[in-house]
Amino acid sequence: MYNLLKGKKGIIFGALNDKSLAWKIAERAYEEGAEIILTNTPVSMRFGDIETLAEKCNTIVIPADATSEKDLQNLIEKALEHFGTKIDFILHSVAMSMNVRKGLLYDNVNYNFYQKTIDISALSFHKVLQTAKKLDAINEWGSVVALSYIAAQRTLYGYNDMADAKSLLESIARSFGYIYGRKKKIRVNTISQSPTMTTAGSGVKGMEGLMDFTERLSPLGNATSDECADYCITLFSDLTKKVTMQNLYHDGGFSNMGMSLRAMKMYNKSLEKPIDDDVLVS
Numbered sequence: 001m002y003n004l005l006k007g008k009k010g011i012i013f014g015a016l017n018d019k020s021l022a023w024k025i026a027e028r029a030y031e032e033g034a035e036i037i038l039t040n041t042p043v044s045m046r047f048g049d050i051e052t053l054a055e056k057c058n059t060i061v062i063p064a065d066a067t068s069e070k071d072l073q074n075l076i077e078k079a080l081e082h083f084g085t086k087i088d089f090i091l092h093s094v095a096m097s098m099n100v101r102k103g104l105l106y107d108n109v110n111y112n113f114y115q116k117t118i119d120i121s122a123l124s125f126h127k128v129l130q131t132a133k134k135l136d137a138i139n140e141w142g143s144v145v146a147l148s149y150i151a152a153q154r155t156l157y158g159y160n161d162m163a164d165a166k167s168l169l170e171s172i173a174r175s176f177g178y179i180y181g182r183k184k185k186i187r188v189n190t191i192s193q194s195p196t197m198t199t200a201g202s203g204v205k206g207m208e209g210l211m212d213f214t215e216r217l218s219p220l221g222n223a224t225s226d227e228c229a230d231y232c233i234t235l236f237s238d239l240t241k242k243v244t245m246q247n248l249y250h251d252g253g254f255s256n257m258g259m260s261l262r263a264m265k266m267y268n269k270s271l272e273k274p275i276d277d278d279v280l281v282s
């Protein structure tokens with residue numbers, strides 16, 4: 001441990017169970033000396049295991065639906081009260097798509113679900129930032145990080161409306177990063193993480209095949225959730241004070257690859273006539 005977050009206070013969204021990226025990030029932040037508050041929706045708190053994490057990190061859980069401005073205001077006010085001082089970092093690790101869950105394809109989405117996907121997985125990031133700014137809740141040189149995925153830039157089969165949500169999420173990091181940086185010296189970034197077998201991750205169609213593909217393609221292999229936590233800690237720390245408005249790939253090199261020897265060998269094993277995706281899944 002390096003005590004990189006000694007004396008810092010943070011809010012961590014999105015720890016559902018011990019597979020969650022936010023769970024690992026909370027554990028690492030605590031190990032690095034931070035005081036944290038955990039938050040999730042009341043439903044996820046019931047179905048998940050967040051109280052166990054709270055005990056481990058010697059902290060409390062404040063329920064909040066990240067799409068509700070009222071809940072976010074209550075969360076941030078209570079966090080300020082709990083810490084007795086402003087906060088230094090926020091992790092947004094929140095996403096959900098009913099279209100993905102229900103297996104609806106991108107050319108046959110339910111638009112109510114689509115709007116919810118955008119609200120939960122992208123707009124909520126804006127709401128968190130705007131609420132924090134209005135309450136002047138974050139110290140100068142504070143850091144806000146959201147977790148993204150390369151489907152924001154490249155089309156990946158099965159990622160559906162979440163791809164659009166991630167594009168918006170990354171755009172919000174840039175647009176808000178400009179304002180928050182200029183006004184308060186607060187940095188806003190997204191980390192674009194390798195596919196990882198979490199609850200949300202395992203909902204993506206063909207996740208195992210996708211993880212094998214990205215593992216073969218990435219010179220350093222897929223980034224694990226523990227490695228994601230390490231990277232996040234650097235962004236919360238004072239070692240990255242001038243990094244803002246960035247989408248930072250944490251993917252073992254995948255984002256800059258086209259084809260690797262390991263992937264090509266696998267691909268060459270089966271050169272069957274390609275079949276259209278939709279035929280396979282509808």
Ligand SMILES: NC(=O)c1ccc[n+]([C@@H]2O[C@H](COP(=O)([O-])OP(=O)(O)OC[C@H]3O[C@@H](n4cnc5c(N)ncnc54)[C@H](O)[C@@H]3O)[C@@H](O)[C@H]2O)c1
Nearest residue numbers: 014016020021044066094095147148195196198199200201
């Ligand atoms: N697992 C992957 O392959 C992967 C890769 C890149 C990025 N990500 C991103 O990482 C983040 C965390 O996902 P994860 O993989 O750890 O899965 P996860 O299922 O453990 O976490 C998703 C979290 O979002 C929370 N959530 C859903 N709706 C909410 C709402 N309305 N308000 C507040 N919280 C809500 C859930 O309760 C859950 O804790 C997501 O943004 C996801 O898109 C995941």
